[in-house]
Amino acid sequence: MKHDRGLLIVLSGPSGVGKGTVCAALRPHMKDLVYSVSATTRTPRTGEVDGVNYFFKTKEQFKHMIENDQLLEWAEYVGNFYGTPRGFVEDTLASGRDVILEIEVQGALQVKEKFPEGIFVFLAPPDLKELRSRITGRGTETEESIHNRMTMAKAEIELMDRYNYVVVNDEVDKACERIEAIVVAEHCKKERQIAKYRNWIEEVF
Amino acid sequence: MKHDRGLLIVLSGPSGVGKGTVCAALRPHMKDLVYSVSATTRTPRTGEVDGVNYFFKTKEQFKHMIENDQLLEWAEYVGNFYGTPRGFVEDTLASGRDVILEIEVQGALQVKEKFPEGIFVFLAPPDLKELRSRITGRGTETEESIHNRMTMAKAEIELMDRYNYVVVNDEVDKACERIEAIVVAEHCKKERQIAKYRNWIEEVF
CATH class of the missing domain: 3.40.50.300 (P-loop containing nucleotide triphosphate hydrolases)
Structure with a gap:
């Protein structure tokens, strides 16, 4: 089933x-x-892994995600963008988790x-x-x-x-x-x- | 509070x-x-306590409860009536349980x-x-x-x-x-x- x-x-x-x-x-x-992983435009800190701590994006990539409704929410905070990628959430839910x-x-x-x-x-x-x-x-x-x-x-x-x-x-x-x-x-x-x-x-x- | x-x-x-x-x-x-206690018109068996195992009622009392909307549900089964007294449920809920x-x-x-x-x-x-x-x-x-x-x-x-x-x-x-x-x-x-x-x-x- x-x-x-x-x-x-x-x-x-x-x-x-x-x-x-x-x-x-x-x-x-x-x-x-499963903990949702945010997208951000800020620079990775030492030890941070893309796709684990954050999805690291350029500002152009982030704006593209906003325009294409690929974020469930987003905000700007001290000059950087942060958001919740819809794709990660949808894929995980579809896998039953x-x-x-x-x-x-x-x-x-x-x-x-x-x-x-x-x-x-x-x-x-x-x-x-x-x-x-x-x-x-x-x-x-x-x-x-x-x-x-x-x-x-x-x-x-x-x-x-x-x-x-x-x-x-x-x-x-x-x-x-x-x-x-x-x-x-x-x-x-x-x-x-x-x-x-x-x-x-x-x-x- | x-x-x-x-x-x-x-x-x-x-x-x-x-x-x-x-x-x-x-x-x-x-x-x-708290477990709901049913009302019944059947005869108590040895050891059964009124208000614990059942509320034991005469048929007249039971019919009075039906007529006065004092039962959340009731049914007849092999000649006896069984039902759920609303009062017991309401009083227990009101006490916070x-x-x-x-x-x-x-x-x-x-x-x-x-x-x-x-x-x-x-x-x-x-x-x-x-x-x-x-x-x-x-x-x-x-x-x-x-x-x-x-x-x-x-x-x-x-x-x-x-x-x-x-x-x-x-x-x-x-x-x-x-x-x-x-x-x-x-x-x-x-x-x-x-x-x-x-x-x-x-x-x-």
């Missing part, structure tokens, strides 16, 4: 919530999960426009006072910078409504277990199973 | 698929899960009419040939009875479309893990989390 198509899990959430930590901690939980993409809220909502069938998971602080103390606790930022980050965090939480799931990051391991449960449950959704049984009914009866 | 409301999980599936075995095996996996109800397909679809916000899980055989051999393998049934059961199984599988999830019962432990994942994921659904964060935004900002 043909394998099922994989799922795209988009893990996002407000600045300071711990997306990177949770995403890294998922590896031992979900060994078959699930892909995870860790991304800022703005990028996630871009992905949702191009790939609405993705599973959009909002990683949320256990409470907002906790988020404030995480942002303040970095100790490296001015009052104004903290105010700006909190304003952004508020706006991002208001965008929670655009997501499918909200995972509370109270403990990293618990957050990982919830994300794993979401992926298992999504594979059990009736829409993803029923075609197989309809085919079998025709074969067996 | 107020606790979240519990979820009603309705576990159903075709005759012979192993609903009872999976439902019993869930106990060590999900210690907080999840309830599981194991039931035949017809009953599950009755529950869906009265309680559409339930999580309807269809327990499915790993393949239909396997289901046929389970039904045949009981060794106690005539050809005609096997034919009837297979016809029912086909009809029940066609009703899979009315469910939210399909859990394949290839191994009892794996089926339990999938059901557990579904419950965890359902609690993470955005609709169930967002009100809490909207309230917090008003408090913190």
Whole structure:
């Protein structure tokens, strides 16, 4: 029998919530999960491998990808372009493996426009006072910078409504277990199973 | 903070698929899960406790429950009535605990009419040939009875479309893990989390 198509899990959430930590901690939980590889125009650092850490592109190549709708999202950051190549995601899903993409809220909502069938998971602080103390606790930022980050965090939480799931990051391991449960449950959704049984009914009866 | 409301999980599936075995095996996996207690008009057997094994009712009491819409579903079986009291389910959900109800397909679809916000899980055989051999393998049934059961199984599988999830019962432990994942994921659904964060935004900002 043909394998099922994989799922795209988009893990996002407000600045300071711990997306990177949770995403890294998922590896031992979900060994078959494939991490999306970004395209970038920045120069490779020592040891970085093309196609593993990033797909390294010239600005001309990157613009060509934008024009040909080959990116699920992209952004410019301090003079360099970063984006999520659609081809890598599509090929991995077609091979039956699930892909995870860790991304800022703005990028996630871009992905949702191009790939609405993705599973959009909002990683949320256990409470907002906790988020404030995480942002303040970095100790490296001015009052104004903290105010700006909190304003952004508020706006991002208001965008929670655009997501499918909200995972509370109270403990990293618990957050990982919830994300794993979401992926298992999504594979059990009736829409993803029923075609197989309809085919079998025709074969067996 | 107020606790979240519990979820009603309705576990159903075709005759012979192993609903009872999976439902019993869930106990060590999900210690907080409350098992729905049925109402019945049959006589208690030795050792059976009212409110634990069943709610024992007279036929008059049972008919009163039907007339007052106090049952999520009911059926008559060899002269006795069996049903799912709405009050027990509602009270348990209100206390923040999840309830599981194991039931035949017809009953599950009755529950869906009265309680559409339930999580309807269809327990499915790993393949239909396997289901046929389970039904045949009981060794106690005539050809005609096997034919009837297979016809029912086909009809029940066609009703899979009315469910939210399909859990394949290839191994009892794996089926339990999938059901557990579904419950965890359902609690993470955005609709169930967002009100809490909207309230917090008003408090913190």
